Amino acid sequence: MRALADGGITSPFPIQVDTLPDTLAGRDVLGRGKTGSGKTLAFSIPMVARLAGDLAGGKRRPGRPLGLVLAPTRELATQITATLEPLASAYDLRVTTIFGGVSQHRQVQALKAGVDIVVACPGRLEDLMKQKFVSLDAVEITVLDEADHMADLGFLPVVTRILAATPTQGQRLLFSATLDNGVDKLVKRFLHNEVLHSVDEANSPVAAMTHHVFDVHGVEAKKDLVHKLASGTGRRILFMRTKHQARKLARQLTEAGIPRWTCTATCRRPRVTATWPRSPQARPASLSRPTSRPAACTSTTWSWSCTWTRPPSTRRTCTAPAAPRARAAQATS
The missing domain is CATH 3.40.50.300 (P-loop containing nucleotide triphosphate hydrolases)
Incomplete structure (x- = not known):
């Protein structure tokens, strides 16, 4: 108990x-x-x-x-x-x-x-x-x-x-x-x-969750609202449509002095696990990520970035354009 x-x-x-x-x-x-x-x-x-x-x-x-x-x-x-x-x-x-x-x-x-x-x-x-x-x-x-x-x-x-x-x-x-x-x-x-x-149907709403809808007019009004939501107390997740939008919002939050961490679609799992602090007190206030399936992350709070190419198989692979590099070397020789 x-x-x-x-x-x-x-x-x-x-x-x-x-x-x-x-x-x-x-x-x-x-x-x-x-x-x-x-x-x-x-x-x-x-x-x-x-x-x-x-x-x-x-x-x-x-x-x-x-x-x-x-x-x-x-x-x-x-x-x-x-x-x-x-x-x-x-x-x-x-x-x-x-x-x-x-x-x-x-x-x-x-x-x-x-x-x-x-x-x-x-x-x-x-x-x-x-x-x-x-x-x-x-x-x-x-x-x-x-x-x-x-x-x-x-x-x-x-x-x-x-x-x-x-x-x-x-x-x-x-x-x-x-x-x-x-x-x-x-x-x-x-x-x-x-x-x-x-206890409930598969499509029934979660009882412990409260939903709010904000009706805003204009880009600046929307931007101000997002910043207010991101700067509140407690931990928050902001979902964006694309990686570009997530990174753009992350830059805006950083410029506004709001701690944040960005999860997009090109980061290896070990780096995510190692970088994301275990202590809730040490974590950034906001996490922004696109609504597509995640596989990568970037961060300004912790200086690192990485990319991950994941094919349909479970094996991780890295592809390098060897042939173009060889042609470039010949061109400069």
Whole structure:
């Protein structure tokens, strides 16, 4: 309770109220609720409580976690870990995060040191399983978060293989906004006598979000409004249509003395993770980014920039115009 209070959690969300009695009792649960409905705490609380209580496995074992959370993206996995860690540390449970796009060295070292809960993206987790760095034969509780998103990304075959590697008698919690695109097959195969809890529809608005519409006339009026919104207290995200617009706004905010950080579409993940401060107090007030899929970032608050060319395959490649350079050398000789 103290860990929740320290995090500003004073009252439960509806999905937490509905699911906690069943999850704490060890039942399989199918929860239907979208992002922002409180799903993370709905499975984090019972996972920590049960692993620290009746499922406590004694001495921590390298590469053999007791709890597993699968998430479709590294961003969600990191967010889940941030929610889990304060609860887990209160019971001396160790959490580690596993995802691709970065070197696996630190993740392997964390597994070798012994972990209780693994929060992972399916692809990298399966890679580490094949390399024998992690085994799921001791997992007591498995959580599949945003299963519909995993289906959209084509992860269900990998997820199926991962779930098949966990003990059949373990507790399984699956959270999804919908049961389309094969998610229902996962439910039928891996959940047993599951209890269904649905708190909202897939397209219903998030109750904790307030929407405001500003009617402005003229470019200067719009510019003044954006600057006022960006200079307020707390953290803010400003979405732009293009990289050019995002960088232009970033320059304007910098000239106005407003700390900011720009995320566009050409930056490698390790540089983003390393540059973005972990402490909320150290972060810039504003983050501006285009509405297209991100892959790059620039910053004036921290002097660095980078570009990333990402083809359809998962391998990172860098292309250099070798032939034009050779012709240029011949021309100058």
